[in-house]
Amino acid sequence: MTVGIRLRGVGRTYALPNGSIRAVDGLSLTVDPGAFVTVVGRSGCGKTTLLRLVSGLEEPTEGAVEFLRDGRRVERGDAGVGIVFQEPRLMPWLTVAQNVRFALEGRSDREQIERKTSETLRMLGLERFRDAYPQHLSGGMAQRVALGRTLVFDPEIVLMDEPFGALDYFTRRKLRRDIRALHAQTGKTFVLVTHDVDEALTLGRTVIVLEAGRIADIVPVPFETAVESDDPVFIPLRRRILRAITGEDSFAPDISHYQEAGVNASH
Amino acid sequence: MPGEDSASIRNLRPCRKEHVGYACDGRSSAHPLFSGMLFPVLALLFWWIGSRLGLWNAFLLPSPEAVIGAAWKLTLNGQLPAGILSSTLRIVAGFGASCALALPLGVLLGLRPAWGRLFYPTLEFLRHVPPLALLPLLILWFGIGEGSKMVVILLATFFPVFLNTLDGVRRCDAGLIEVGRSLNLTGTQRFRRIIFPSALPSILTGLRLGLGYSWRALIGAELIAASSGLGYMIHDAESLSRSDVIVVGILALGLIGGMSDHLFFRLARAAAPWKGASVRRDGWD
Ligand SMILES: Nc1ncnc2c1ncn2[C@@H]1O[C@H](COP(=O)(O)OP(=O)(O)O)[C@@H](O)[C@H]1O
Numbered sequence: 001m002t003v004g005i006r007l008r009g010v011g012r013t014y015a016l017p018n019g020s021i022r023a024v025d026g027l028s029l030t031v032d033p034g035a036f037v038t039v040v041g042r043s044g045c046g047k048t049t050l051l052r053l054v055s056g057l058e059e060p061t062e063g064a065v066e067f068l069r070d071g072r073r074v075e076r077g078d079a080g081v082g083i084v085f086q087e088p089r090l091m092p093w094l095t096v097a098q099n100v101r102f103a104l105e106g107r108s109d110r111e112q113i114e115r116k117t118s119e120t121l122r123m124l125g126l127e128r129f130r131d132a133y134p135q136h137l138s139g140g141m142a143q144r145v146a147l148g149r150t151l152v153f154d155p156e157i158v159l160m161d162e163p164f165g166a167l168d169y170f171t172r173r174k175l176r177r178d179i180r181a182l183h184a185q186t187g188k189t190f191v192l193v194t195h196d197v198d199e200a201l202t203l204g205r206t207v208i209v210l211e212a213g214r215i216a217d218i219v220p221v222p223f224e225t226a227v228e229s230d231d232p233v234f235i236p237l238r239r240r241i242l243r244a245i246t247g248e249d250s251f252a253p254d255i256s257h258y259q260e261a262g263v264n265a266s267h
Numbered sequence: 268m269p270g271e272d273s274a275s276i277r278n279l280r281p282c283r284k285e286h287v288g289y290a291c292d293g294r295s296s297a298h299p300l301f302s303g304m305l306f307p308v309l310a311l312l313f314w315w316i317g318s319r320l321g322l323w324n325a326f327l328l329p330s331p332e333a334v335i336g337a338a339w340k341l342t343l344n345g346q347l348p349a350g351i352l353s354s355t356l357r358i359v360a361g362f363g364a365s366c367a368l369a370l371p372l373g374v375l376l377g378l379r380p381a382w383g384r385l386f387y388p389t390l391e392f393l394r395h396v397p398p399l400a401l402l403p404l405l406i407l408w409f410g411i412g413e414g415s416k417m418v419v420i421l422l423a424t425f426f427p428v429f430l431n432t433l434d435g436v437r438r439c440d441a442g443l444i445e446v447g448r449s450l451n452l453t454g455t456q457r458f459r460r461i462i463f464p465s466a467l468p469s470i471l472t473g474l475r476l477g478l479g480y481s482w483r484a485l486i487g488a489e490l491i492a493a494s495s496g497l498g499y500m501i502h503d504a505e506s507l508s509r510s511d512v513i514v515v516g517i518l519a520l521g522l523i524g525g526m527s528d529h530l531f532f533r534l535a536r537a538a539a540p541w542k543g544a545s546v547r548r549d550g551w552d
Pocket residue numbers: 014015021022023041042043044045046047048049050
């Protein structure tokens with residue numbers, strides 16, 4: 001059964017030479033099993049820290065991250081949490097197939113490893129590249145391999161930290177569709193973090209708006225079929241997210257700085 | 268050529284995000300050995316013609332025929348093979364001992380940078396002392412036998428091996444290590460599956476440099492004090508004014524050095540096929 005996530009007052013403070021910074025500031029929230037949640041916010045709002053706390057790469061300074069299967073708590077290890085980083089982080093000395101099965105090596109028998117690897121490569125359209133080294137891959141392909149390396153060990157929860165950040169528009173669009181299909185196909189719990197409002201809206205069924213380490217809004221996205229970000233149904237949602245983060249209405253832009261610069265706003 | 272200074276002790280860099288140098292260069296179609304033989308053949312021709320015409324005193328530079336004759340004689344009476352053998356054995360022992368020290372220490376200090384503080388001043392001091400300058404002391408302590416030769420080779424090869432190992436381990440991408448953590452690999456598994464393979468090209472570069480240095484240092488030591496080996500053969504020929512034997516020794520050194528380097532390159536490429544091209548960065552395979 002799929003696993004959900006529960007955050008209970010999770011906070012993370014980093015000590016700095018001159019004081020400290022609260023990257024994540026007492027978050028409480030529940031992600032249902034099988035949900036696709038996106039987290040959106042500007043750079044430095046704590047998105048990466050949040051994912052690292054869920055993945056266990058970082059310990060919270062207060063509160064707790066819990067995993068729930070059928071309403072009962074399970075350990076992170078039993079839940080199976082996979083993370084895809086912003087950069088592909090592939091082992092340059094391993095081929096695509098070897099990178100994909102990296103997590104399986106020594107954990108099951110050869111035949112099973114081979115079967116799962118081939119399955120994952122097929123699912124991500126990577127068969128043709130199975131013996132290529134990462135240096136020969138495009139950014140999009142490399143990110144697919146990274147996704148494959150995470151999916152191959154069948155985690156119940158898949159965390160993605162701006163996985164399309166470095167990719168071009170067309171590749172992003174393609175991968176966006178693929179990830180939605182992958183979510184529908186696997187039924188796993190997906191949490192994807194991004195600074196791109198359109199990406200958050202087209203991918204997530206729920207968008208969590210993060211500002212200064214706190215939840216500024218939780219926006220449900222009740223459109224199963226809309227995939228293009230210019231779909232008119234997104235307009236009010238986009239405005240709502242913008243307002244939650246900046247506090248301003250997109251139709252009443254703050255023009256004071258134009259005036260300060262000597263530009264006449266009445267033009 | 269990235270000398271040992273590609274990783275100076277003082278200049279320890281933090282883990283870098285990006286891996287560099289994995290691009291492979293296309294190889295030219297003609298075997299480089301053919302074009303590479305142009306200058307040796309020309310030199311040989313010049314040498315031979317010059318000797319024939321008596322352009323120089325045959326004592327200063329004997330003719331090719333005289334050198335070949337000397338090489339043949341030295342081979343028949345066993346002097347040349349014996350010299351090569353005893354020099355090679357010293358390299359094996361000295362370089363082996365050096366690797367046995369430098370590899371673990373490089374890995375250890377690469378993984379535990381804090382412990383480095385204990386070693387760096389000492390190592391930095393030793394690094395700047397040419398091994399041959401220590402030879403008089405070493406002879407006092409170890410005699411002119413095998414001990415002093417081993418120590419000279421050890422001193423000459425320790426730093427390229429140690430520094431390149433250290434650098435390779437330290438430069439391992441922190442992001443890759445974190446991938447290991449996110450996949451719940453143990454510390455040992457992270458070392459074996461991520462840090463070591465990532466450091467391997469650098470380690471191999473260090474070993475290859477070290478191997479080259481070991482010949483130079485050994486011959487230096489044998490020229491000064493030894494009773495066997497190629498360096499000794501040259502030294503002995505010098506006192507007997509046998510310039511033909513000296514030339515034989517020099518040629519043998521160049522050939523053996525080149526061959527052992529090539530052999531090592533082959534091994535390195537087999538061990539690290541994903542970037543064999545850059546293990547040999549001077550690229551004249
Ligand atoms: N290891 C760290 N040490 C100190 N400060 C950090 C560390 N990681 C993140 N921060 C700080 O925490 C805040 C949130 O960072 P991050 O989670 O990376 O934001 P985002 O991913 O949304 O851009 C930033 O101000 C960042 O500088």
